[in-house]
Amino acid sequence: MSEWKARRFWKAADVAEQGNGYTVLLDGREVKTPAKSPLILPSRALALQIASEWDAQDGVIDPLSMPHTRTANSAIDKVTPxxxxxxxxxxxxxxxxxxxxxxxxxxxxxxxxxxxxxxxxxxxxxxxxxxxxxxxxxxxxxxxxxxxxxxxxxxxxxxxxxxxxxxxxxxxxxxxxxxxxxxxxxxxxxxxxxxxxxxxxxxxxxxxxxxxxxxxxxxxxxxxxxxxxxxxxxxxxx
The missing domain is CATH 1.10.3580.10 (ATP12 ATPase)
Structure with missing residues (x-):
């Protein structure tokens, strides 16, 4: 049996202000970290970079092609606590x-x-x-x-x-x-x-x-x- 892999389900990735930072929206829905925490980013520039990584996904999602997303997830889920x-x-x-x-x-x-x-x-x-x-x-x-x-x-x-x-x-x-x-x-x-x-x-x-x-x-x-x-x-x- 082949391993199930997540696939692209959204049409557009956008950036929005969220509290004191910014977040990435996939068809209006906020992206979460692997630990289900809100992906709140400290700058618009970083949010735009991460949104571009999500927008570049085609078919099966490839986490290795999303380095800024992975580092942001690490900052929130691993470094913060x-x-x-x-x-x-x-x-x-x-x-x-x-x-x-x-x-x-x-x-x-x-x-x-x-x-x-x-x-x-x-x-x-x-x-x-x-x-x-x-x-x-x-x-x-x-x-x-x-x-x-x-x-x-x-x-x-x-x-x-x-x-x-x-x-x-x-x-x-x-x-x-x-x-x-x-x-x-x-x-x-x-x-x-x-x-x-x-x-x-x-x-x-x-x-x-x-x-x-x-x-x-x-x-x-x-x-x-x-x-x-x-x-x-x-x-x-x-």
Whole structure:
């Protein structure tokens, strides 16, 4: 027996104001999240993007073709009820940030990391008010608790929708600093991604390209770009 799949049942997807936000209407009916919560969105721009995803469905509904809808659902159903836990999970990256763990050799890799990562740590100190310090090697060494506390407060201040996007900006790079750099436009998004992959790029140069690894990296890059776009739409002035 073939598995039943939801099919398009509506003619038009529209956007309407709802309370302090916006919602998506399918032939006048409000869209709900998988947990049956109202899909209330923080900006008209995000609502329009999600409406376009629903409007693009043809025949069988394909959730994989609706990334903004899925992230919004996650913000409402998963992040909102456990906001503090998600925020603290991401803030923990500040005590073991990718940018702070440096190679001891070879010299060229050490220099690449310094050239790309030191300016990001300087930016975090100036813009975020938190100075993190690099370490040689991979053994964990705790950062200044006051700096970590500053970063933690900044993460906790993010809304559920911002946090849903910020989760991927941080987890895909392994860096709280780079997550903020992407979120706050400290550098072009493609450059932030390149900075996060200095070690992987070095390995490819030494040992050649692994097709499977490149495929995984490509998917992660797409997810990173999506997270940035979702964050921008969330904060768009309606």
């Amino acid at each position: 456990q906001h503090a836990e998600v925020a603290d999970l991401l803030a923990d990256y500040g005590d073991s940030d990718l940018l702070c763990y440096r190679a001891e050799s070879p010299t060229e890799l050490v220099e690449r990391q310094q050239e790309a990562w030191d300016p990001m740590l300087d930016w975090a100190a100036q813009t975020l008010g938190a100075r993190l310090h690099p370490r040689a090697g991979v053994i964990h060494q705790s950062q200044d608790p006051e700096a970590v506390a500053v970063l933690t407060r900044r993460v906790r201040d993010l809304s559920a929708f911002e946090l849903a996007a910020f989760h991927d900006l941080v987890s895909l790079t392994g860096s709280l600093v780079l997550g903020f750099a992407a979120f706050l436009d400290a550098a072009p998004i493609n450059r932030v991604w390149e900075i996060s992959r200095i070690d992987e790029t070095w390995q490819q140069e030494q040992w050649g390209v692994d097709d499977d690894a490149m495929d995984v990296a490509g998917r992660k890059s797409v997810a990173f770009q999506h997270a940035k776009h979702f964050a921008d739409l969330t904060r768009a002035v309606s």
